[in-house]
Amino acid sequence: MSEGQVVAVDIKTARLNPQEYQQNFSEMHPPLSDAAALVEADRCYFCYDAPCTEACPTGIDVAGFISMIKSGNNAGAARLILQENIIGGSCARVCPTETLCEQACVRNEQDHRPVSIGLLQRHAVDAAMTVGQQFFSRAPDTGKRVAIVGAGPAGLSCAHGLACQGHQVSIFEAREKSGGLNEYGLAAYKMLDNFAHREIEYITAIGGIDTRYGQRLGEDFDTSSLLQEFDAVFLGMGLGGVNRLNLDNEDADGVMNAVDYISQIRQVGQLSELAVGRQVVVIGGGMTAIDIATQVKMLGADEVTLVYRRGPDAMAASEEEREFTQIKGVKILYNAKPVNIVTVDGQVREVEFERKGETFTLAADMLFKAIGQSFSAKIDSALELEKGRIRVDAQRKTSVAGVWAGGDCVYDGEDLTVAAAQDGKLAARSINEYLLKSTKGE
Ligand SMILES: Cc1cc2nc3c(=O)[nH]c(=O)nc-3n(C[C@H](O)[C@H](O)[C@H](O)COP(=O)(O)OP(=O)(O)OC[C@H]3O[C@@H](n4cnc5c(N)ncnc54)[C@H](O)[C@@H]3O)c2cc1C
Numbered sequence: 001m002s003e004g005q006v007v008a009v010d011i012k013t014a015r016l017n018p019q020e021y022q023q024n025f026s027e028m029h030p031p032l033s034d035a036a037a038l039v040e041a042d043r044c045y046f047c048y049d050a051p052c053t054e055a056c057p058t059g060i061d062v063a064g065f066i067s068m069i070k071s072g073n074n075a076g077a078a079r080l081i082l083q084e085n086i087i088g089g090s091c092a093r094v095c096p097t098e099t100l101c102e103q104a105c106v107r108n109e110q111d112h113r114p115v116s117i118g119l120l121q122r123h124a125v126d127a128a129m130t131v132g133q134q135f136f137s138r139a140p141d142t143g144k145r146v147a148i149v150g151a152g153p154a155g156l157s158c159a160h161g162l163a164c165q166g167h168q169v170s171i172f173e174a175r176e177k178s179g180g181l182n183e184y185g186l187a188a189y190k191m192l193d194n195f196a197h198r199e200i201e202y203i204t205a206i207g208g209i210d211t212r213y214g215q216r217l218g219e220d221f222d223t224s225s226l227l228q229e230f231d232a233v234f235l236g237m238g239l240g241g242v243n244r245l246n247l248d249n250e251d252a253d254g255v256m257n258a259v260d261y262i263s264q265i266r267q268v269g270q271l272s273e274l275a276v277g278r279q280v281v282v283i284g285g286g287m288t289a290i291d292i293a294t295q296v297k298m299l300g301a302d303e304v305t306l307v308y309r310r311g312p313d314a315m316a317a318s319e320e321e322r323e324f325t326q327i328k329g330v331k332i333l334y335n336a337k338p339v340n341i342v343t344v345d346g347q348v349r350e351v352e353f354e355r356k357g358e359t360f361t362l363a364a365d366m367l368f369k370a371i372g373q374s375f376s377a378k379i380d381s382a383l384e385l386e387k388g389r390i391r392v393d394a395q396r397k398t399s400v401a402g403v404w405a406g407g408d409c410v411y412d413g414e415d416l417t418v419a420a421a422q423d424g425k426l427a428a429r430s431i432n433e434y435l436l437k438s439t440k441g442e
């Protein structure tokens, strides 16, 4: 069986006109107007047991902030959100709310539509951030110094928590910009208007946080050297590696890691500068697979097929995410495993799949691998691992005294922005207790 016809390789830039790029990469969920926010806030039942708060990994008082929006107190709402989750502006845009807070909303039972918690959260936080309204101040300097590795959501959340307590924080970041996947990974239509950067400016405005760029753990320094210079260390390096298909021709022209291309989408000046194929195949079943498939389609590819090795229920991407990409024109094929990458003159032309004992091929001038990321940082051997990631306890302490870790690089919880923010927050609290005890000489 053969699906799709082999056509000439056609990878090129500027597939669309400027208006089409603008339209395709416009806001996924446009913000609420003031009037719409009041109407939406009015739908909340302010449940006593607040299942939404239980479902939020950072435990935001959802009913509390919505009741403040309802009474016109957006600043109070923003404060309530940010005190639990300083990355609350990003989370409002990127949380898969349909599997978190909004899934728990009792409005689902009544009218099959939850309160739009993410949009309300964004409404309140954006109002405060736009005018630079700060709710937290830095305690007097404690003289304690903490090193943080990685300026992603986990590292930034930890940095803010510690700076609030008066500790001096130095972030060691391998790349040339802060933000981690907020800056380089999240889909372009979720994070518009340089939001990742604006959020970092807002977070670091508290003071007491300096960032050293181009500094890579395992190459420029290690945890032991940090422990000599600092009173505590937090590791938030995320996942640097990408999983391989382990097929021949995996490094052929036209075959790419989805995260690398997504990073280009986020960093390129003009989307028209990005070259994209006509027939694109994506392999994977998570958010990254959905995001690359949708964005490549939005960049003008004719046919984008996302192929997943199991059924829809096993997919890490939610039903809403699957629906979203399908509405944008991406075709999803289930229960098919890639078995061969066919190339001509070193360029991918077809991908062969196996499904229920049969094989079929899809024509492809670009093939994206989105089958997961892996932990790749070089760390001290004293740090214990669990399933290939750093082992931590409930306070995010590692097996090495004075070293905490959180976010995607640890084996605990889901790989989500909001989970990384929570890890950073918990670690900051634990590090603060440790530093206070060491001050008292305990
Ligand atoms: C394509 C894609 C789309 C996603 N979409 C969503 C989404 O829509 N919603 C959602 O909730 N989650 C999403 N996620 C997951 C989310 O982005 C991550 O869970 C989150 O960013 C983890 O934060 P982190 O701080 O642990 O790591 P990261 O964001 O990866 O940040 C780690 C930081 O450490 C730096 N670093 C790495 N190695 C070193 C080193 N050796 N030395 C020094 N610094 C180092 C990196 O440069 C980076 O700045 C997505 C992930 C991907 C890959």
Ligand code: SF4
Binding pocket: 055, 056, 057, 058, 059, 060, 062, 085, 088, 091, 092, 095, 097, 100, 101, 102, 117, 118, 121, 418
């Ligand atoms: S942080 Fe995310 S999960 Fe938590 S309440 Fe906000 S949108 Fe929902």
